[in-house]
Amino acid sequence: MEINRNTIIKDLIEANPETIVVFKKYNLVIAGGVRGPNEPIAFFAKAHEVDYDTLVKELNEAIEKGVGEHFELPVLVEDRVYQKFVKTAIILTLTVGVTFGAITLSYIAFKLNFNSVYYALIQAHGHAQMYGWLGICIMGFALYIIPRVKNSELKHRSLVNVCYFFIITGIALRVIIQPLPYKPARFLLPVSAIMEATAICLFAFIILRTILSSKEKVGIFDKFFKAGITWFIISTFMNLGMIFHLYKHGLYEVPRHFFSPYIHLYLFGFVFMFIFAINIRTVYAFLDIKPVREKAINLVFLIINISVPIYYITHMLAGKSIIAYRFSQFMALPLAGAFFIFIYGLRVFERSTKELQDVVMDRSYAKTIRAAYIWLIVSAIILVVMSFLGHGTDVQKRFHGSLNHAVTVGFITMMIIGYSSKMIPTFKGVNMYSLRLSNATFILLNFGCFLRVFSQILVGINGKPLFYGVMGTSGWFELAALSLFGYNLWKTINLTQEVKQTATKKLLEITKDTKVFDVVDQYPETLQVFLDFGFNQMANPVMRKTMGRVASIDMATKMHNVDLDKFINAINTKIAEKK
Numbered sequence: 001m002e003i004n005r006n007t008i009i010k011d012l013i014e015a016n017p018e019t020i021v022v023f024k025k026y027n028l029v030i031a032g033g034v035r036g037p038n039e040p041i042a043f044f045a046k047a048h049e050v051d052y053d054t055l056v057k058e059l060n061e062a063i064e065k066g067v068g069e070h071f072e073l074p075v076l077v078e079d080r081v082y083q084k085f086v087k088t089a090i091i092l093t094l095t096v097g098v099t100f101g102a103i104t105l106s107y108i109a110f111k112l113n114f115n116s117v118y119y120a121l122i123q124a125h126g127h128a129q130m131y132g133w134l135g136i137c138i139m140g141f142a143l144y145i146i147p148r149v150k151n152s153e154l155k156h157r158s159l160v161n162v163c164y165f166f167i168i169t170g171i172a173l174r175v176i177i178q179p180l181p182y183k184p185a186r187f188l189l190p191v192s193a194i195m196e197a198t199a200i201c202l203f204a205f206i207i208l209r210t211i212l213s214s215k216e217k218v219g220i221f222d223k224f225f226k227a228g229i230t231w232f233i234i235s236t237f238m239n240l241g242m243i244f245h246l247y248k249h250g251l252y253e254v255p256r257h258f259f260s261p262y263i264h265l266y267l268f269g270f271v272f273m274f275i276f277a278i279n280i281r282t283v284y285a286f287l288d289i290k291p292v293r294e295k296a297i298n299l300v301f302l303i304i305n306i307s308v309p310i311y312y313i314t315h316m317l318a319g320k321s322i323i324a325y326r327f328s329q330f331m332a333l334p335l336a337g338a339f340f341i342f343i344y345g346l347r348v349f350e351r352s353t354k355e356l357q358d359v360v361m362d363r364s365y366a367k368t369i370r371a372a373y374i375w376l377i378v379s380a381i382i383l384v385v386m387s388f389l390g391h392g393t394d395v396q397k398r399f400h401g402s403l404n405h406a407v408t409v410g411f412i413t414m415m416i417i418g419y420s421s422k423m424i425p426t427f428k429g430v431n432m433y434s435l436r437l438s439n440a441t442f443i444l445l446n447f448g449c450f451l452r453v454f455s456q457i458l459v460g461i462n463g464k465p466l467f468y469g470v471m472g473t474s475g476w477f478e479l480a481a482l483s484l485f486g487y488n489l490w491k492t493i494n495l496t497q498e499v500k501q502t503a504t505k506k507l508l509e510i511t512k513d514t515k516v517f518d519v520v521d522q523y524p525e526t527l528q529v530f531l532d533f534g535f536n537q538m539a540n541p542v543m544r545k546t547m548g549r550v551a552s553i554d555m556a557t558k559m560h561n562v563d564l565d566k567f568i569n570a571i572n573t574k575i576a577e578k579k
């Protein structure tokens with residue numbers, strides 16, 4: 001198979017499995033389903049920071065050498081660790097998240113009054129979105145991506161299901177029990193927070209063990225992952241404290257001076273650190289731009305991790321102390337500044353290096369990643385303006401709601417959509433189910449978010465019914481966008497890799513190039529012959545379906561030091577016996 005810049009990795013591995021050793025040397029960790037990523041080689045070279053010509057030279061040498069006797073044909077089994085997390089996050093956001101949000105927004109618009117809704121319900125929606133949509137999505141992706149960027153195996157994989165069970169049970173209990181005026185069930189509230197804290201500590205343990213077990217050199221993104229995990233743990237214990245406060249005092253709403261700054265600690269601390277880490281490691285290849293400016297990125301790390309705790313404490317105390325209030329106003333500046341410095345450091349809006357311009361690949365996710373950073377700029381501006389609008393005033397509350405939305409939908413949700421549309425097809429070695437649905441999602445979500453963020457600001461400035469009306473419609477555009485995305489991603493996750501239908505053709509002759517899977521598939525009686533000649537893995541159906549589709553008779557006999565002609569004779573004899 002002649003190798004060129006657009007050669008798809010999974011096709012090359014299919015044709016020449018010996019090449020997998022070279023890809024593994026450059027950190028290809030079983031990504032991309034059964035046969036490797038559905039990715040052009042030139043893109044792989046840029047994403048894995050390896051010189052293209054060196055890579056191709058080594059690939060050709062491996063093919064030249066062929067499979068030697070001791071060649072260990074790696075078994076490529078699809079790693080589905082992320083799937084249940086991502087699917088659950090989609091279900092949660094499309095139910096208690098966006099659907100509830102859209103209904104609430106229409107009700108607020110109809111009543112022309114933000115305080116017309118039972119606030120405990122809003123907090124339940126907020127928690128469902130923060131932990132159920134963002135939290136679970138990030139946990140699922142991190143469990144898949146971190147072993148790959150750290151070139152190590154996921155540690156304590158057996159604990160993942162425990163972690164999953166605890167986080168979804170905790171969130172479900174919280175969302176149901178917090179607004180429920182039914183005293184006998186209130187004890188379930190602290191139970192929910194304990195279950196969430198347990199899940200997040202388990203997740204942190206698995207991820208930190210995986211990062212620390214890696215022999216890879218420490219990258220600039222590593223500390224962002226570790227800081228993100230630290231803020232995830234801190235915010236979940238703050239959540240535990242807030243819930244015990246609610247339970248002890250028989251309250252239904254977390255006091256706003258706690259809850260509002262806590263939302264930003266969770267978003268800027270945990271969520272931003274994870275997104276920034278993944279962006280630092282991948283955006284230069286995804287957008288075909290130069291690698292990051294490390295000085296700027298390191299400065300951002302410092303500013304955000306020093307500012308977030310000060311931001312939280314000063315905002316919490318702002319209602320009680322003028323000094324704290326003045327400080328809280330000031331804290332918006334370094335945070336907003338850090339967002340701009342990160343965009344500069346990441347080079348998001350800079351010209352492409354054109355290194356991959358000759359490479360044919362789906363780049364539809366690129367506009368989504370850039371749109372997310374435009375919303376981060378909008379968020380930074382609202383953050384600064386909001387801080388000078390008078391603490392606790394109605395107009396400031398409206399700006400606060402707009403900021404939350406610009407950050408959670410415009411930046412974070414957009415980023416999740418952009419990355420999952422790129423990574424999940426790569427994980428699976430397939431194409432996104434529908435590019436048309438991806439484009440519709442992009443337009444509807446940006447339009448809905450634009451309507452929400454700016455109409456809510458205008459509601460805060462002059463409260464005209466028209467602006468309430470526009471705001472009330474925005475949630476339905478966002479619901480349509482996330483429904484299309486959820487359907488598109490769900491279909492992509494359920495796609496099985498298209499297997500070259502080579503087998504359909506009836507095998508009339510067994511040759512050295514025949515795939516071992518096809519022989520047994522069409523002549524099951526030959527399985528015993530394989531076993532007699534020592535091909536023990538053939539007893540395992542998964543091995544037959546994975547390795548068997550890749551290995552030819554020639555390859556298998558070479559690896560097991562079996563006489564090719566003698567083996568082919570034995571197979572043909574067995575088949576003839578049956579006729």
Ligand code: HEM
Pocket residue numbers: 097098100101102104105108122123125126127129130133134259260263400401402404408409413474475476478479
């Ligand atoms: C995409 C469609 C969404 C709609 C229609 C929606 C709707 C709403 C509404 C009507 C409110 C109450 C009014 C306000 O405080 O602004 C609210 C609050 C909130 N939403 Fe959403 N939301 C959406 C997405 C999200 C997402 C993705 C998150 C992310 C984590 C989120 C987190 C929150 C939080 C934390 C609050 C409470 C804010 C506070 O109490 O200060 N929402 N949402």
